[in-house]
Amino acid sequence: MPTFMFLQCYNLKSIDIPESVTAVGSGAFMESGLESVVIPPRCRILDSDCFSGCLELAAVRLPTGLRTNWG
Numbered sequence: 001m002p003t004f005m006f007l008q009c010y011n012l013k014s015i016d017i018p019e020s021v022t023a024v025g026s027g028a029f030m031e032s033g034l035e036s037v038v039i040p041p042r043c044r045i046l047d048s049d050c051f052s053g054c055l056e057l058a059a060v061r062l063p064t065g066l067r068t069n070w071g
Helices: none
Strands: 036-038 045-047 059-061 067-069
Touching: none
Parallel strands: 036 059, 045 067
Antiparallel strands: none
């Protein structure tokens, strides 16, 4: 998933991330209205700040074996 893909998409409440996604780029959902998200099992990397500023985010389901690139 590209960097800053849904930056400031305030009306984004949920998303179905395709099973084929293997990485979520830096700031992908930054400052969006996202409330919950399920990261698919094949995803292995969450880059820094992918959920930064997501004030409504209440639930995140993460797969086993996930790595982060957070400093």
